[in-house]
Amino acid sequence: MLRKFLPFLAALLWLASPAAQAQSIYSATDPLAHTFSIVARDPKTGEMAVAVQSHWFSVGTSVSWGEAGVGVVATQSFTNKSFGLRGLALLKSGKTAQQALDELLANDEGRDVRQVAILDNQGRVATHTGKKCVDMAGHQQGNQFSVQANMMLNATVWGAMAKAYEASATLPLAERVLAALDAAQAAGGDIRGRQSAALLVVRGTTTEGPWADRLVDLRVDDADKPLVELRRLLKLHRAYDHMNxxxxxxxxxxxxxxxxxxxxxxxxxxxxxEMKYWHAITLANKQQVPAALALLRPIFQQEPNWRTLTERLPKVGLLTVSPAELKQILALK
Structure with a gap:
């Protein structure tokens, strides 16, 4: 429905201001990511995070940006998505968070409807809430973090986020920023409701490559309770960390x-x-076949395809038991 309303909104804005200005500020192809978000750095590990929830489809593709060893950016309200990559590039060139933000806004005719937060790898933060962001809108900075929100039900949201973040200092950074998002929702959240959420955590310094530097990268693009689902995904992520x-x-x-x-x-x-299965295969490969059998029996009973997969593993060296042991495993009832 909102997509269908955008051309009408653009026409109204065009009538209210010079055409060139309207076209540069408001675009029917840009997301109206009215939302609440947090950017933060863990002073102990150097990790940096950006997390967000909105009543907008796939908010993580628009609002949250980050790069290990560089910083994180949240760009929202009438979102200028280029602020994400451009902001990170400015940080990478040596600009501070405030210098990067100032440069992004300097030539932006839509600065009054933007909300942007930037955090650099030193924990310095810079935040802008345009004077024409939809009420309730505001932000609050703290020690190596910033929380920001617009189109909220009330003006207590960003204060509640800051309080929750500061009160959860013993948690890992990912769980800590989720605590801030939960507090925002509990304080009223987005006046329109909720739809999507995202969480990105990057290392404080670069390692062998980007594939190893995104510690957490999770999105819930469409859900009735996106923060509940995002927390479930983070828990699953932690479980697979144990598997690895x-x-x-x-x-x-x-x-x-x-x-x-x-x-x-x-x-x-x-x-x-799957977790139980690969645990069992590891036991079998380490000559602990009886223990492996105990784990595999209920797995095969619940889903026979795991038995079929087991037959295929010796060919590629993932199961190294003897032929007699393999026969024993496949004969499980």
Whole structure:
């Protein structure tokens, strides 16, 4: 419905202001990401995060931007998506967060309807809430973080976010910024409701490449309760971190640690068959076939395709049991 309304909105704005200005500020192709968000840096680890929720489809594709060793950006309200990549490029060139924000806004005729927050790799923050952002709109900065919101039900939202973030200092950064988003929703949130959310956490310094530098990158594009789903996904992400740590322990032949990591993952999601399956395969490969059989039996009973997959693993070296042991595994009832 809102998409259909955009051309009409653009026409009204064109009548109210010079055509060139209207066309540069308001575009029917740009998202109206009225929303609440947070940018933050963990002073202990150097990790940086940007998290957001909105009553808008796939808000994470518009609002949240980040790069390890550089910083994070939240660009919202009448969103100028170019502020994401351009802001990061300015930070990368040596600009501070405030210098980058000033440069982005200097030539932007739509600055009055923008809301932008930038955090650099030193934890410096810069925030702008345009005077024509839809009420209720505002922001609050703290030690290495900024919270910002527009089109909120009331003016308590961003204060509640800051308070929740500061009160959760013992949590990992991802969980900490989610606490801020939860507080925003509890304080009234977006006046229109809720639809999507996103969470991005990057390293404080670069490593071997971007594929290793995005520590958390999760999106909920459309859901009745996006923050509930985002938190479930983060928990699942943490569970697979345990699985990866278990695999690494196997490579180092540290089976007690491997088993502990696999069990930690399975405890978080006891209905996840894949976690149990690869735990079992690892046991079998380490000559612990009886323990593997105990795990595999209920898996095969619940989903026979795992038995079929097991037949295919020896060919590619992922299952290294003897032919007799393989026959025993496949004969499980």
């Amino acid at each position: 740590a278990g695999d690494l322990a196997v490579e180092k032949n540290d089976m007690p640690k491997a088993i502990a990591e696999y069990q930690a993952a399975e405890k978080m999601f006891p209905s996840n068959l």
